[in-house]
Amino acid sequence: MDILVSQLMTGLSIASILMLVALGLAIIYGVTGVINLAHGEFVMLGAYAAWALQTQFGMGLIASLLPIFIIMAAVGWLVEVLVISRLYDRLLDTILATWGIGVIAQQAVRLAVGGELRYVQMPESLSKSVTILGATDSAYRLFILFVSLALFGLTWGIYRYTNFGLKLRAITQNRSVASSCGINAGRIYRLTFAYGAGIAGLAGALVSPLKSVSPEMGTGYVVDAFMVVVLGGTQSLMGTLASSGILGELSGYLAFYSNDTIAKALVLLAIVVLIRFRPQGLFTARVRT
Amino acid sequence: MSGKTKTEIAICALVCLAILVVPVFLDDAFLLNKYARYLVLGMLAIALSLSWGYAGILNLGQATTFGLGSYCMAMALKLKTIPVHTGPDGLPDFMVWNNVPELPWFWKPFYSMSFGVAAGIVVPVLFAALLGWFMFRGRVTGVYAAIITLAAMVVVQLVIIDQQAYTGGFNGITDLAQFDVAGFAFDAYGSASYYLVAICLTASLFIALAVTKSKAGLIVQAIRDQEDRVRFFGYDVAFYKMFIFAVSGAIAGLAGMLYTIVMEFASPTFMGVPLSLAVVIWVAVGGRQSLVGAMVGALVVAGMQGALSESETFLDSWTLVMGLLFVLVVLFLPKGIAGALEAIGGRFERKRLATTEQPERKDVESNPRHLESLS
Numbered sequence: 001m002d003i004l005v006s007q008l009m010t011g012l013s014i015a016s017i018l019m020l021v022a023l024g025l026a027i028i029y030g031v032t033g034v035i036n037l038a039h040g041e042f043v044m045l046g047a048y049a050a051w052a053l054q055t056q057f058g059m060g061l062i063a064s065l066l067p068i069f070i071i072m073a074a075v076g077w078l079v080e081v082l083v084i085s086r087l088y089d090r091l092l093d094t095i096l097a098t099w100g101i102g103v104i105a106q107q108a109v110r111l112a113v114g115g116e117l118r119y120v121q122m123p124e125s126l127s128k129s130v131t132i133l134g135a136t137d138s139a140y141r142l143f144i145l146f147v148s149l150a151l152f153g154l155t156w157g158i159y160r161y162t163n164f165g166l167k168l169r170a171i172t173q174n175r176s177v178a179s180s181c182g183i184n185a186g187r188i189y190r191l192t193f194a195y196g197a198g199i200a201g202l203a204g205a206l207v208s209p210l211k212s213v214s215p216e217m218g219t220g221y222v223v224d225a226f227m228v229v230v231l232g233g234t235q236s237l238m239g240t241l242a243s244s245g246i247l248g249e250l251s252g253y254l255a256f257y258s259n260d261t262i263a264k265a266l267v268l269l270a271i272v273v274l275i276r277f278r279p280q281g282l283f284t285a286r287v288r289t
Numbered sequence: 290m291s292g293k294t295k296t297e298i299a300i301c302a303l304v305c306l307a308i309l310v311v312p313v314f315l316d317d318a319f320l321l322n323k324y325a326r327y328l329v330l331g332m333l334a335i336a337l338s339l340s341w342g343y344a345g346i347l348n349l350g351q352a353t354t355f356g357l358g359s360y361c362m363a364m365a366l367k368l369k370t371i372p373v374h375t376g377p378d379g380l381p382d383f384m385v386w387n388n389v390p391e392l393p394w395f396w397k398p399f400y401s402m403s404f405g406v407a408a409g410i411v412v413p414v415l416f417a418a419l420l421g422w423f424m425f426r427g428r429v430t431g432v433y434a435a436i437i438t439l440a441a442m443v444v445v446q447l448v449i450i451d452q453q454a455y456t457g458g459f460n461g462i463t464d465l466a467q468f469d470v471a472g473f474a475f476d477a478y479g480s481a482s483y484y485l486v487a488i489c490l491t492a493s494l495f496i497a498l499a500v501t502k503s504k505a506g507l508i509v510q511a512i513r514d515q516e517d518r519v520r521f522f523g524y525d526v527a528f529y530k531m532f533i534f535a536v537s538g539a540i541a542g543l544a545g546m547l548y549t550i551v552m553e554f555a556s557p558t559f560m561g562v563p564l565s566l567a568v569v570i571w572v573a574v575g576g577r578q579s580l581v582g583a584m585v586g587a588l589v590v591a592g593m594q595g596a597l598s599e600s601e602t603f604l605d606s607w608t609l610v611m612g613l614l615f616v617l618v619v620l621f622l623p624k625g626i627a628g629a630l631e632a633i634g635g636r637f638e639r640k641r642l643a644t645t646e647q648p649e650r651k652d653v654e655s656n657p658r659h660l661e662s663l664s
Binding site (some may be wrong): 036083090092097100101107221226227259261264265268269271273277 | 437
């Protein structure tokens with residue numbers, strides 16, 4: 001029982017981090033079709049922002065979340081205006097451009113603050129561990145799980161119940177019809193990109209106490225997050241939630257039975273097969289065409 | 290043969306000739322080895338240009354076939370090392386460290402050098418064809434093809450790293466013998482190795498050029514521009530894509546083998562994401578729809594990076610400049626430098642034709658140009 005619960009919790013912990021990173025990516029990819037390879041670097045920048053706010057201004061991690069979201073949203077907005085907005089008619093090239101942006105971001109950080117590992121303090125109140133059904137788990141991991149679900153709920157609420165969300169869904173379904181109804185697609189795209197980047201920054205800030213912060217930390221996340229998006233399908237946020245749950249638990253269990261490397265290889269293999277036979281992802285929104 | 294093809298062949302021949310005469314003027318073993326390495330990377334760029342520029346398949350896992358070729362050559366060379374470097378009964382050293390009792394069956398054929406060389410081409414080709422069959426029969430295109438090739442590469446790399454007892458794991462296969470043919474040894478730092486690489490590069494370039502000019506090559510380019518139209522004509526689109534994927538895999542495999550010879554080891558990083566993405570940059574900067582452009586792009590960018598890596602401060606800012614350059618090229622020169630040069634050349638040509646004022650000739654000439662601008 002203990003082992004089962006602790007396995008479940010490990011899986012959930014992996015899943016919640018995956019979802020934090022994938023959520024922003026899913027929104028950007030789902031709405032604009034842009035493959036944002038710089039997403040991992042947005043995560044990395046968020047983690048560095050948390051580190052900088054903590055060491056330079058003595059801000060606690062939780063207090064710095066809002067400023068980090070605003071900073072990263074501004075970065076995302078800038079990237080969209082300068083680069084991405086010129087590439088909407090050749091989406092495959094966005095892979096290249098965003099990768100170049102990622103290289104620039106990594107190198108800029110390395111030049112500015114150095115390549116060595118940085119550590120972010122965990123909030124004092126969350127550094128204990130708690131016991132659930134006989135299995136112990138760190139309070140901070142539960143906090144991440146909670147925050148990621150809350151962020152998901154917030155995003156879903158925006159998507160479903162606000163005017164902005166309505167326009168967003170309209171553009172996702174058919175850009176030209178939406179535009180002719182008077183929706184400013186360019187503006188919606190910019191805001192979407194900024195929001196996605198902001199969430200990526202939050203993801204980086206939240207994982208920073210768990211892992212050491214380095215300029216390369218984003219590269220690993222972006223591949224995993226992509227797999228979540230591909231598995232979940234690009235049109236439904238619920239798909240992202242479900243697929244990060246599936247992938248998190250799957251890698252947790254596979255790693256328990258074999259080892260991390262093989263678990264990763266098997267998960268990737270499963271995803272390759274899935275793309276081949278179901279490129280629209282496991283969960284698709286029903287759209288009348 | 291059209292005038293354009295003739296110019297293309299002439300440019301390729303000139304570039305290859307320039308590459309071949311380098312050792313005449315250069316008598317520095319270290320530099321020769323370094324240049325040979327860049328030439329190998331140039332071959333890798335040709336391979337990517339074939340699949341990306343000509344068939345429109347963005348292969349983010351081009352390094353897989355490169356790495357497979359590299360490992361085949363390393364396995365053959367490892368078994369050739371003098372007994373000092375290997376364990377008892379000719380067992381490679383890393384197997385001894387991992388308590389492998391005897392040579393695994395799939396290593397045995399590599400006692401034969403010719404088998405190793407053949408495997409270095411056949412294994413990557415089979416891999417590429419199989420992956421191509423898997424993707425293109427399911428009509429996977431665009432972004433999804435890019436993700437599948439990338440994920441497949443990571444899987445292969447993870448398996449190789451995990452199976453340490455049979456592949457050397459993270460360290461790769463090191464401590465290799467020199468490649469030799471009929472008693473003549475190719476020293477990695479000698480001019481012989483350079484010539485070997487340069488000749489293979491020339492051969493690959495012209496074979497790739499011939500493929501793009503063949504009927505199959507034209508169909509592949511048509512698929513890139515309008516896949517459905519070609520399918521409606523009755524062509525087997527998946528087959529042609531698999532074909533170009535396999536040719537690209539063969540060239541990458543050959544390049545991988547040469548890389549092992551020049552570097553004197555094989556490592557899992559040879560099939561890593563960073564190398565794969567670097568090739569994409571080189572090809573994008575050089576011009577993906579020009580084989581020689583992609584190759585020169587690889588030589589120049591990789592060469593500049595190598596030259597600047599000697600001083601720490603330069604390397605740091607160089608990577609930054611690289612990223613910036615790359616974004617600018619993607620934004621403003623989607624066909625790379627070769628594409629831009631071609632456009633300038635085309636403008637001059639048109640001006641020349643306009644001044645000579647030969648209406649009937651102008652008509653004939655303007656037709657193919659019109660088609661070209663559609664592509």
